[in-house]
Structure formats: C-alpha cells, structure tokens
Amino acid sequence: MELSSDSEKADRRRERETGTLGKLVALLDLVALAEGPMRFTDILSLSDQPRGTLHRQLSHLVEEGLLEVDRDGRYLIGIRLLKLASRSWARNEFRAVAEPHLRRLQEVTGETVHLGVLRGSEVIYLDKVEGRQSVRMYSQIGNASPAYCTGVGKAALSALDDAKLAERIADLEFRPYTEHTLRSAAELLADIRDIRVRGYAFDREEHESGICCVAAPICSDGDHMLAGVSVTGPAYRVTSGKLQDWAPLVVATADSIMTDMRNRMGPKR
Amino acid sequence: MELSSDSEKADRRRERETGTLGKLVALLDLVALAEGPMRFTDILSLSDQPRGTLHRQLSHLVEEGLLEVDRDGRYLIGIRLLKLASRSWARNEFRAVAEPHLRRLQEVTGETVHLGVLRGSEVIYLDKVEGRQSVRMYSQIGNASPAYCTGVGKAALSALDDAKLAERIADLEFRPYTEHTLRSAAELLADIRDIRVRGYAFDREEHESGICCVAAPICSDGDHMLAGVSVTGPAYRVTSGKLQDWAPLVVATADSIMTDMRNRMGPKR
DNA sequence: GAATTAGTTCCATTATTTGGAACAAAATTT
DNA sequence: AAATTTTGTTCCAAATAATGGAACTAATTC
Missing domain, CATH: 3.30.450.40 (GAF domain)
Known part of the structure; x- marks a missing residue:
C-alpha cells in the first residue's frame, strides 16, 4: 500500500467516489426525501453546490426524466424512476x-x-x-x-x-x-x-x-x-x-x- | 441492431447531451429492460463501450445501489430504485x-x-x-x-x-x-x-x-x-x-x- | 420603479471519464 | 492436468466533461 501525503483527500476518495454519479444521486435523494416539490433555491440551500453547478446538474436530471419540473418551476421526482422500478420489481x-x-x-x-x-x-x-x-x-x-x-x-x-x-x-x-x-x-x-x-x-x-x-x-x-x-x-x-x-x-x-x-x-x- | 453512421451518432450526441449521466442512465435502462440478470459480457455486447469503461460505469452504478450484483456476478436493477420510486409515487x-x-x-x-x-x-x-x-x-x-x-x-x-x-x-x-x-x-x-x-x-x-x-x-x-x-x-x-x-x-x-x-x-x- | 431575490448563461480552470493495453481469473478444450 | 479461450479487472496518458465564479436576465417585494 502506498502512503500518500494528501491522506485526507485520498481517504475521502476511497470512501465514496462515484464522481459525477454520486453527486447526482445525492441530489435525487434530496428531492425524493423532501415533503413536496422543491424550488431551485430550496435545493440550493440544502446541497452545498454553487448555483451554476447545481443548475446544470438539475437540468441534466430533468433531461433524463429522473426529475421533473412542475409549472411553478419546482422540482420533483420524475416518473421515469417509477418505470424503472416497476420492471425491477416485476422481475x-x-x-x-x-x-x-x-x-x-x-x-x-x-x-x-x-x-x-x-x-x-x-x-x-x-x-x-x-x-x-x-x-x-x-x-x-x-x-x-x-x-x-x-x-x-x-x-x-x-x-x-x-x-x-x-x-x-x-x-x-x-x-x-x-x-x-x-x-x-x-x-x-x-x-x-x-x-x-x-x-x-x-x-x-x-x-x-x-x-x-x-x-x-x-x-x-x-x-x-x-x-x-x-x-x-x-x-x-x-x-x-x-x-x-x-x-x-x-x-x-x-x-x-x-x-x-x-x-x-x-x-x- | 444499432447500425448507425457517424453522422447519425453525432446527431444523437447533439440532441441529448447529459454527458456522463446520459450514458449511465442508458446502461440502467439496458439492464432494466433485459429479461433477467445480465453478465458483464452480455452488457458489453449490447452497449458499445470499451471493456474498461463499461466496467467502471457498472461499478459506480453498483456502488450507488442503482444496480446490484448477484452471487454469480450478474447485474440486475437495484432495490434503491424501488425506494426512490415508492416515495415519488406516494407523494x-x-x-x-x-x-x-x-x-x-x-x-x-x-x-x-x-x-x-x-x-x-x-x-x-x-x-x-x-x-x-x-x-x-x-x-x-x-x-x-x-x-x-x-x-x-x-x-x-x-x-x-x-x-x-x-x-x-x-x-x-x-x-x-x-x-x-x-x-x-x-x-x-x-x-x-x-x-x-x-x-x-x-x-x-x-x-x-x-x-x-x-x-x-x-x-x-x-x-x-x-x-x-x-x-x-x-x-x-x-x-x-x-x-x-x-x-x-x-x-x-x-x-x-x-x-x-x-x-x-x-x-x- | 427601485431594490431584492430567484433563476440562467458563459467560459477558463479543474477534475473526471475514456479507451487501449496489460494483467488476472475462470471456464473450456485438448 | 496443461493449454487455450473466454471473461473479468486494473492502470494511466489523453480526451472530455464538470466546476464555480461572475455577469446577466427575470421575477418578486418593498
């Protein structure tokens, strides 16, 4: 095993480092666990991401159908998850x-x-x-x-x-x-x-x-x-x-x- | 299937540009739509990714609980999706x-x-x-x-x-x-x-x-x-x-x- | 209608993903 | 049981995508 000088960073990386995916799934969880639809700002205050970053991440999730945006611009879990889950359940x-x-x-x-x-x-x-x-x-x-x-x-x-x-x-x-x-x-x-x-x-x-x-x-x-x-x-x-x-x-x-x-x-x- | 020219590929890339996420969700779909658990090689032949890349992508999905690996090393949709979907449905x-x-x-x-x-x-x-x-x-x-x-x-x-x-x-x-x-x-x-x-x-x-x-x-x-x-x-x-x-x-x-x-x-x- | 808050776009910098190749482990054949 | 093929895993320089600050627009609030 190698003893790295930046041991802290390395540790964190070893614990959970699914890179992009990890951050996006954390976001999904955040929205899923909320009581109701969340506005951009609600999510911003709970996730510690800069505005620009968060905005793009949410856009990508929406584009893939994992999140949806209601007419008031609030985010909620998308129906595509239901489709995926239903297959996994049935089979x-x-x-x-x-x-x-x-x-x-x-x-x-x-x-x-x-x-x-x-x-x-x-x-x-x-x-x-x-x-x-x-x-x-x-x-x-x-x-x-x-x-x-x-x-x-x-x-x-x-x-x-x-x-x-x-x-x-x-x-x-x-x-x-x-x-x-x-x-x-x-x-x-x-x-x-x-x-x-x-x-x-x-x-x-x-x-x-x-x-x-x-x-x-x-x-x-x-x-x-x-x-x-x-x-x-x-x-x-x-x-x-x-x-x-x-x-x-x-x-x-x-x-x-x-x-x-x-x-x-x-x-x- | 999947005989597409380079220009078609380019078109598709332009249409849907969610980068990393898009590729990972496509993989999720692939596994979800399959009849049963898939071995690494099954997935490899259906997704046109190089082995190394595919391996890391799958590992990440597994690490996040979106996919699971059975005892024979075959991949199937993870139960975490059920949890996410159930919340979205209930609310x-x-x-x-x-x-x-x-x-x-x-x-x-x-x-x-x-x-x-x-x-x-x-x-x-x-x-x-x-x-x-x-x-x-x-x-x-x-x-x-x-x-x-x-x-x-x-x-x-x-x-x-x-x-x-x-x-x-x-x-x-x-x-x-x-x-x-x-x-x-x-x-x-x-x-x-x-x-x-x-x-x-x-x-x-x-x-x-x-x-x-x-x-x-x-x-x-x-x-x-x-x-x-x-x-x-x-x-x-x-x-x-x-x-x-x-x-x-x-x-x-x-x-x-x-x-x-x-x-x-x-x-x- | 001015001020504040919310949401969006841009882009040089930074970090992650890529894909080939080399490696390791199983399964299959000889 | 040794050789071969197939399957699965690791590594790293190059390519690509994500980041985050700032500048900007739109919507609310005062």
Whole structure:
C-alpha cells in the first residue's frame, strides 16, 4: 500500500467516489426525501453546490426524466424512476418465488403479510398481501423503515453473525417512534438474542402504536441477501396469544421460501 | 441492431447531451429492460463501450445501489430504485387527488380502473384499482405501454393539438399486438378525430386479446401533463353496450379529477 | 420603479471519464 | 492436468466533461 501525503483527500476518495454519479444521486435523494416539490433555491440551500453547478446538474436530471419540473418551476421526482422500478420489481426473482407463500400465509391468518429485505440497517418492503378491506393498497411497497423497530428488520438482523451485526447497528440512532420502541443497542442486542433462540421476532407496537407483528428471517443467495416475512395486524385483533400461535406458520413460510430459492438457483457455492 | 453512421451518432450526441449521466442512465435502462440478470459480457455486447469503461460505469452504478450484483456476478436493477420510486409515487399529488375518484368509478362499474399519464408516445400507469379477485395486484403500476393501442393513451393523445400530435406519432412503429391493433398513423389519426368528437376513447382488444376499455382524457398542470382514466375488463363481460353506458361516467370522473387538480393548485397561469 | 431575490448563461480552470493495453481469473478444450 | 479461450479487472496518458465564479436576465417585494 502506498502512503500518500494528501491522506485526507485520498481517504475521502476511497470512501465514496462515484464522481459525477454520486453527486447526482445525492441530489435525487434530496428531492425524493423532501415533503413536496422543491424550488431551485430550496435545493440550493440544502446541497452545498454553487448555483451554476447545481443548475446544470438539475437540468441534466430533468433531461433524463429522473426529475421533473412542475409549472411553478419546482422540482420533483420524475416518473421515469417509477418505470424503472416497476420492471425491477416485476422481475425480481426473490419476490416472485415468495409470492405464493405470502398469499397462503395471508389466507391462513387473515391478516396482512409483508416481505422485506434488509439493506444496511433499513428494511425495504418488497411485497405486501392484504385481505379484502385494503385502504391504502400499495403504500408499503418500496417503503423503507428502520430495521431495529420492525419485526422483519429484527428477524433479518438476527441472522447476521455478531461481528456483522455490530457493524450495522454501530451508528444507529434509536428514535422512539412509540413508547415501546427499543431505545438502545443493548436493548436491541438482547432482543436479537431471544429471536435467535426462538427463531422468530415480535414487534409489539414498536414502530407504530396499535400495530403488532410476528416475523421470521430468510437468508437467500448464500447469505448474501437477508430478508424476512411477517404477519401484521392491529393490536386489538392480533393478541399476544395469536402472534404466538402464528409464529410456527411464519417460520415455516420463511423456510419454504428459502428452500424454493435454493432449488431455483442451484446449490452452487 | 444499432447500425448507425457517424453522422447519425453525432446527431444523437447533439440532441441529448447529459454527458456522463446520459450514458449511465442508458446502461440502467439496458439492464432494466433485459429479461433477467445480465453478465458483464452480455452488457458489453449490447452497449458499445470499451471493456474498461463499461466496467467502471457498472461499478459506480453498483456502488450507488442503482444496480446490484448477484452471487454469480450478474447485474440486475437495484432495490434503491424501488425506494426512490415508492416515495415519488406516494407523494405524487396528481395520483393522490385522483384516487378517490378512481375508487368510486371502480365501485360503480365493478371493473378495473386505471390512471395513466402520457410520456412521449408511451403511457405510464400511475394507479390501478381492482375489485376483489385481483391476481397480479401491483403489476400494472409503473408499467409503460404504447399510447396508440391503449384507451388511456389514445384519450390522452386526443387532447393534443394537431401539430404536437403529429410530432409524437412521427416516428412511431405500429406493432400489431392483436388483430385489432391500429396499423398506421392514418388509422390512429382517424380514431383520434372520433375520440375528440365523442370525448372518450375505446380500446377494443387492440393491445391484448380479450381485453376492452373506455377511457377519457385528463389535462392537468395547464396542459403541461396529459393523462387518462379508463375502465377495463374482459370482452366476454364488458360488452360494447356496457362500454357505451360507462363512457359518461368515465368522462365525468376525468372531469372531476381535472377540477380537483385546478382547485388544489390555484388557477395560476 | 427601485431594490431584492430567484433563476440562467458563459467560459477558463479543474477534475473526471475514456479507451487501449496489460494483467488476472475462470471456464473450456485438448 | 496443461493449454487455450473466454471473461473479468486494473492502470494511466489523453480526451472530455464538470466546476464555480461572475455577469446577466427575470421575477418578486418593498
């Protein structure tokens, strides 16, 4: 290895240096995470880019359809992303393999079933199967939630070995969404120890008041991908007893999905 | 494919000049449009980039989470796109405003209702409301279809003035999806003339055999955005008579959405 | 209507991308 | 199992694109 004199610059370059792309994606994120459309000046104040630069960057994103400009000149995420994402979703092998299993679980339990994958310390929901009276149907798909306060997230984390687990929860902020939200790495680690023993995780109103779930971990792609299935429902209907009763079903569903994936992909590696 | 002279290349370069970003997004598209995961060499043969260049481009896309690499080293669209798209969808004002109207239309007709926006000469579906027995629930959202063979597409096109219409259908390929698909610009223009007079469009198995629909155009954002609503169903159930009966409802729904949008956004400009 | 704020264009400077070639690792054939 | 081909990765001088300050126009606000 070479010891460079400009070690600072070199370090920064090594950490994340996707050059042009990185800056543009950061901008996309900025606009996507905003509450609503943003004016040029709003973005200018949040991104630390000079005006000229920012203007050109935004123009390029708009030209490619990744951003759009409304009639008031405000920027919002473009529809082209929806198109790209929809293809990736429709053709996602893992999702496709899991789907029939999710449906079965939904039918047996009568409650909402989620499939989520772990990405860093976040869970991104890949699919959701609901019963009849769905109010907001698609809202969950693609949604990201912190792993530490969701059943799927904690289940997926529990499949990591201690070293990797420590890495992922190293710089986590434990925001208290409800009074039951885990409040520290210690609490999370304790819960995860239990989850490992039991083989399934609970979320008892930790993310959203009045919402509970049981979840089981899924390892796929040779532990390259961690995910989870869960059954979720309102606390008044989904009692602690029911969660316990469903746990074996959820674990069985997770196992079936894992088996199907392994068979589909061949036992390589 | 891709036999182009140098002058054509130069033209294309002049037309679309987003530099680095353009090339990277083209790559994203390439991978997204593929049937499944692609190996490095597959991509190499389709993109006309030198190996070294392509390798770095892919690495950057992977580093940003826009692409992912499976355990066999094959590239596929990354989950980060799903996250970005889901936010853009959830916060899309037009979709949110339209939703209750779509639900009402679904309940009255009992058939599937679509909301799509026109983008170039394609329709991208923004929302879909189905009755009970939905088999593939989310598949349609984010999907892109040619405007010339869908109800929503033709309805939206009919709201353009002749000059702009001509532009959009200039270099259209009329691929015959079914025996009823319109086969030429002339046929399309004739149909659009009728649609303008009637105020609504039909799709009688033009895109998919056995599937019919009625659709009405929506102009929003000061004609900056063209869209459409439709009621779709299987031909055996959705007869010509029923389509006729529903037409006024569909038009009324489109009008309500337009009114709501105008009120929401203020009558500026 | 003057002053302020917001948005756009320009261009010499700076940084990143390019593409060929050399290198390394797998897969395939002999 | 050695040789060969195919596939994937790294490197660096040359080509290209991005940067950022300033000068400018347009839209608001006072």
